[in-house]
Amino acid sequence: MPASRQIASDLGVSRNTVTGALSQLIAEGFLVARPGSGTFVAAGFERHQPEAVNWQQQPQLPGLSHYGTALAAKAMPEVHVQLPFTLGIPDLRAFPLSVWNRVQRQQQDRLHLLGYDGYQGYAPLREALADYLRVSRQVQCHADQIVITQGAQQAISLCAQVLLDPGDPVLVENPGYVGARRALQAHAAALTPVDVDHRGLQPAQLPAASAAKIMYITPTHHYPLGGIMSAPDRLELLDWAARTGTWLIEDDYDSEFHFHGHPIAALQGMAAQTPVLYLGSFSKTLFPALRLGYLVLPEPLVGSFLHAKRHMDGESPLLQQATVAQFVQEGHFQRHLRRMRVRYREKWEHLSALIASELDGLATPVAESAGMHLVLRIPGVNDDALVRDLTDAGFGGTALSSYYVGQDRPTGLALGFANTDERQRIAGVCRLRELILSHRKS
Template sequence: MRKQEFDGLRDFSFDRRLKRSLQDQLSKEIKQRILTARLLPETRLPSSRHLAQSLSVSRNTVNAALEQLKAEGYLKTRPGAGHYVSDEIPDNFLLTAPAKQAHTTPNESLKKPTQRTPLPLSSMGRTLSQNKNTRQYGNSSFETGVPDLRAFPIQKWAPIYQRNNQRTSLMGYDQLQGYAPLREILADYLRSSRGLRCTAKQIIITAGAQQAATIAVQILLDKGDQAYVENPGYIGLRKVLHAHGAHPVGIPVGEQGIDLSALPPQPSGKLLCLTPTHQYPMGGIIPLAKRLAILQWAADHGVWLLEDDYDSEYHFDHKPIPAMQGLGLAEQVIYLGSFSKVLYPALRLGYLVVPEHLVDACVTAKTCMTGQTALVEQATTAEFIEAGHFVRHIRKMRVLYQEKQRAILAACKKHLDDVATPHYTGAGMHIVVTFHAELNRHGFQDVEVVDAMIRQGIYGSALSAYYLGQPQHQGLVLGFANTHAKAMHKKIKIIREVIDSLIVKN
């Protein structure tokens, strides 16, 4: 054991011009001398009285600095013997690679840090770390899923939000299932507008539709289970399935949604995921007879249905067909919805409607993710609906989006008619354009078109990204809701210029 001692910090002086306290300056200086081996392990420090006299500071300042270093593990004490440099310096345990030194330090007793290999990740962690293409949102041009934010009635919403934000009753915890008044109002709305068979007891409020889908997958599927998904289909759902270790199996879609003949006669999958009222992204609407046939198939084979009713409010030519959950087999259908497209995405409110016997499992799954959903936002949404603003806003947006759909289709006909074909129905907030076969022979992909569009300030999505496996078509998914109708021609013309430049390049 060393019995070294030093007489004081003779070459150290405080800089009283610094904002840092004298205590911090002293503790930093002693720590630095320990780390650079000027103070070796087991070296005994002078008494606090001696240090205070030699440094011309109060004894309290010295004692505070020494106690801080002791708490951090750089110093230790012995009864009646004062402070010593610790022989287990914390920094030695934290270094992951040998420090580069110009010469050997005299402190041969200090531990040399060892090279460490990266700690292993879970299988999910390894899968997620391979994703290098995090989506960048533009919230403008032809970004999908973004409503007309300028048309949102903020003058109606803001006073309600401000009032609820000042309610102390909304500052604490509430029911994990969701704010009861919102669930009651939402149940009434879904029964009247979408024909659901549900009560407030069956509704779980979530932090957006993605969390709602995650909860459903967690309670219905085990790792390795198969789930049938539309192909092309919603990318976010596939991500949920992959993260859970489930295997998505693609079912092709046509002009009337999912191809019923492609459903396996003897299914091994446990879940069928659909967007029946407006297939995403291709836009097909499943007719009533076909919906009943799908429900019969699910009943015959014991397959769960996940019904994503993401933009049913926006049908322009006729009322939407009632939700599948309300047509029968309600005990086998999980209904998923969101306020992101009818109000605004940053609200982050979604919901599930589930059979009563699944409510507790769903709430428990939600608790493991986020716990309570933002309460002020729930209360504001409930009051906004109850006051009639919600229905009036939807009616206004329905007229506006129909005008915008006509505008983007006219622009596509003028600028893209010889290179792409639009696919649309009288519904929704987006269209799809598929490139003609001649374009594909030029050797470029739709992802290249999207990258070039973004460089021009135009957002959108590559159709090929929505396919599971080999894409059947190359094209673009263009959201039109947040673009002014008068700007459609200008922006579609830019897309045409991008396509022409890639043709020349290739």
């Protein structure tokens, strides 16, 4: 190599810049410095000239897995835009941000929260959750049964990873939560849909004998139709699961928001030693960016789930866990939920009245007085196209048909009302009326 002074002169740069670059190339093995002789290109490069992979042709590399191939055939997911009526978005404007920031600042001064803690989750958070779930959701548990996860989606993935082998049969609600189906299919589960109506799952439809290892269910507020299983039906489902040897994954995604009376008690706590894995998250009760969820497990499963979580991603963010723990312990969480129940009930009543007056004869609500969204059946339209046009008009929503498996897919919309204000609800329903009429003419 030329001398560093010569290279600097030729390139018009500082000699220090050249010296630093040469030192880095020597450290990485591209150059060799020989005292008294100079700097030379390391031997062997003439024998190793890797060929560029031609990605336009079939590269001489292993192909994707069956799952990877299926994913490659799908369209890239769009960036999630939070429009009015987008599902799963709480009323972030009503979140007590000043209280949250005060609690978080207090936790930031604790040095041990900058390190590691444990795969199961921050103990004070698990203790606070156990106390809250026993009182509010009637879940029978203690802190050692709780595993903190990165949202509910990871909780479902952990269940599939620990409980299923490829090809194992799994029962899922139809219609049902698409995210759960994807998580189960990622572990090569064989999904069998079970039809659900506005009353929720009807246990009489279930086979007397079943080879299914798992059934995923939303019993206290069906997603997306909103049905609430009656107490006798929930007890019958528990009896069926114990009799057939089937694990029940109970996703209690937003049952805190029940508008008449107290929230419906969780399936998990309706009897002792139930075969239920109970999961929830703070995405809807606090805010989605928190990315914290939890699993309440039967005691014999806890060890296996902790090993699986360790292999999957290790620990959940400790500072966030500590902030949520204090937020719950000081009563802010429960107060926030009480305020939001009132607020969401007012939004639900207003949206229901708008639909009755503006969409009479065009759409039929599948309504239960709970949750953060409302479903409309809209026959005679392509609901995927309807959602695209609604998005172009500045409003969210999800096609009802997308929640179904099979050929018989009713059309309609699922509308999230939690993140809307009065003006947006009025404008959204009026625009929806225009779009329905336009789609039925075309």
